[in-house]
Amino acid sequence: MYKIFIVVLIMCSACLYAETENSLVMVRCDNGSEDGFLPSPQDMELSTLKANLNPNVDTVVLVHGFNTSYSSAKSSYTTACSALVSELGNRNYVGFYWPSNTWLSFGTAVKHANAAGKYLIYMLSEISKICRTTRVHIICHSLGGRVLLSTLQQNEARYVRWGKNCLLAAAVHNNIFFTSFANTNLVSQYNYVYFSKNDGVLKYLYSLYYWLFDRKNQKLPGAEKFLRLSTTEQLRYMDALDNGKFTARSEFDRELLRQIRIAEKDAMGLVGAFRGNSNELRKVENIEVSNIVDGHSYWGNSTVIRMAAKKIAR
CATH class of the missing domain: 3.40.50.1820 (Alpha/Beta hydrolase fold, catalytic domain)
Known part of the structure; x- marks a missing residue:
């Protein structure tokens, strides 16, 4: 025992x-x-x-x-x-x-x-x-x-x-x-x-925070509507724009799409x-x-x- x-x-x-x-x-x-x-x-x-x-x-x-x-x-x-x-x-x-x-x-x-x-x-x-x-x-x-x-x-x-x-x-x-x-x-x-x-989260957040929000971009025509959206809504908006669910309607949209393309090439x-x-x-x-x-x-x-x-x- x-x-x-x-x-x-x-x-x-x-x-x-x-x-x-x-x-x-x-x-x-x-x-x-x-x-x-x-x-x-x-x-x-x-x-x-x-x-x-x-x-x-x-x-x-x-x-x-x-x-x-x-x-x-x-x-x-x-x-x-x-x-x-x-x-x-x-x-x-x-x-x-x-x-x-x-x-x-x-x-x-x-x-x-x-x-x-x-x-x-x-x-x-x-x-x-x-x-x-x-x-x-x-x-x-x-x-x-x-x-x-x-x-x-x-x-x-x-x-x-x-x-x-x-x-x-x-x-x-x-x-x-x-x-x-x-x-x-x-x-x-x-x-x-x-x-x-x-990695869509990284692509959109990366472009959103690293490049997009210079003060000059916040003043582009169309920015005011986007800036009123919640973060989740902003990500959905970017996803729709990126995947051609709607075409760029403003100068801001065109800049936003350009920043997404930059992220696709530059984010590690x-x-x-x-x-x-x-x-x-x-x-x-x-x-x-x-x-x-x-x-x-x-x-x-x-x-x-x-x-x-x-x-x-x-």
């Missing part, structure tokens, strides 16, 4: 340890109001993370995109981790939350994504102090791609033992490795850019990373997933997440 008890105790302990090994640890850099940051990276709560880190395995960090609450990010990460664990097994899984919630304009969210880099690099540096011989891999979605690029651009990035990065539907220009974040592609072991031509999440005239963009591989991704949602797509996991495992 005593031997049976010991065996059961060992089995339970093993199960508990396995759960701790592969459980998701959340780290947030927002101040709780969903619209601002903690005063400094040092104010982030990292004690739980440090206590759960296994220094003998790699770390996988997940980074969300625009219009995401903390609870939504945690839920998405938990779903993704199910697929990751099935492929990667025992790793340190970390969910990073930065302020990008609903009421923020996309322009403000872009600024927040840039600012989040110094928080993420601080967290990664702290991980590296414990996990000295293993690597850290980043899987980011949408505007989270900008968070990653901002992180790679920080001076402290040179001290992180980087692995491989997977950019899902990145909401950045496709030539960004040559422009505002030049050479950040060289910091990590490798970068995998997943894109889908079916729609066309992949621009490789330059020399076709020598090192450490970057474009992976089209149009056949398995119908829109902008990636975290719940186990096929894509497993694909990313297999790249990390190589």
